[in-house]
Amino acid sequence: MKQRWQIAGFGELGNTELYEILKLRQEVFAVEQNCVYQDADGLDPQAIHIACWEGETLLAYQRCLPPGLQQPESALGRIVVAPSARGRNLGRELVRRGIAHNLEQWPAAAIRIHAQAHLERFYNDLGFATDSAPYQLDGIPHLEMVLARPPA
Template sequence: MNFTTKQFSELTTYELYEILQLRAKVFVVEQDCVYQDVDGKDFKSLHVFGLKNDKIVAYARIFNAENSFKNAYIGRVLVSAEERKQGFGNDLIKASIKAVKMHFNADKITISAQAYLQKFYESHGFVKIGKEYLEDGIPHIRMDRN
C-alpha cells in the first residue's frame, strides 16, 4: 500500500469526503461514540492516508509540536473494518512516524491510544505514560515514542 501525506488545503474534495466518512464510520458508528469529530484541527494537521483500489482504507492525522502539543502527535488512527487483518495498521503507523520525521524533523511523538491497542503501539516503540483515562467514554492511554 502506498501512503500519501497532504496538508488540508491539498486534499481534493473527494479525499476529504472519504476521510470524514471513514472517520465517522469507525469512530462514531462502529465504536458507538457520539463526539465532535470535525473539530477544527484538520486545518492545522497533515493527513496521512493509504489507498487500496483507489479507496482510502487507512488514515491518520499528524501535528507538529508547535500545534498545542509538547511533542509531535499522531491521532485519528484508523483502518477500515474490512481491511484490518491485512497489516495496514502497521504500515500506517510506520508511514505516520516517517511523515513526522520528514515534515516536522521530530523524533518525539505522542499518541492518545485506545487502551486495548497498547501492545500494538509498543511494537512501534511507544511507551505508556501515566494512568489510563477516559476520552469520549473510551479507555485511553498516553504513549510516547522517543
C-alpha cells in the same frame, strides 16, 4: 489492485478525498465504537494527512500534527483502518509512515498519541512507551503514549 499512499496538507485534499476521510472516521469512531465526540475539532487544517487508497477506496488514514498544536510533542491521531481492510497489516504500515513523517518534519520533537487502551501492546511494538495511567476520553479507555525522539 495496487495500493497508493498519499501524504497531503489539508488544502491539497480534493473534495472526494476529504469526504472519504471524514466518512471513514465517522464510520469507525462514531458508529462502530458507539462514541459521540466532536470529530471536526479544528485541527485538520493544520495537519498533514496520510492515507492509503486502493483505487477510489480509502483503506487506512491518520493525521500528523506539528509540535505545539495539541501538546508540546508532535502527534499522530485519528489512526484508523477501514473494517473491510483489517488483517492486512495496514495499521502497522500506517503508523510507521506517520512516525517517519513526523521525525522527518520535526526531528527535535517526540511523538505523542492518545491511544485506545486496548491497543497499548500494538503501539509498544512500534516503539511507543506508556506515559499515563488509563483515562476516559469520549467514553473509551485511553493512554498517553510517547515515542521519544532519537538521540542527535
